[in-house]
Amino acid sequence: MPLTLNKKAPAFSAAATGDQTLSLKDFKGKNLIIYFYPKDNTPGCTQEGQDFRDNYTKFKRAKTLVLGVSRDSVRVHTNFRAKHEFPFDLLSDPDETLCKLFDVIHLKKNYGKEYMGIVRSTFLIDSKGILREQWTNVRVKGHVEEVLATAKQYKPE
Known part of the structure; x- marks a missing residue:
């Protein structure tokens, strides 16, 4: 079911890098990408991860935190995060719970083969837990800069 802008973002909780479980409520009072x-x-x-990493200080100045999500395991995420020095956490969603909550699992085609996969998507949730912006079918080039410019418009209260 598609999400609605300017409505409460879906509550979530998932295993994350750093041997922790993160939930939407952990980010109350801060904007979240x-x-x-x-x-x-x-x-x-x-x-895409490197672009978020390279702009992370700017996101922090805009009082906005970043989380990445894929179906990879926490172990794989931990190695990926360390290898590329990501200053933000990655959430593991092997059973696609978060992906389904945010409606990012769709039929995809690759070399004539059809499969269900994650459609590259980004969401901006404000400091009160309201979904303010969403980008779907994201093209990596220039995306993080667009997200940052939008995040700067939402000042946490």
């Missing part, structure tokens, strides 16, 4: 990507250690996903 949650981005969904298909797979660790693939070119587009690596570039």
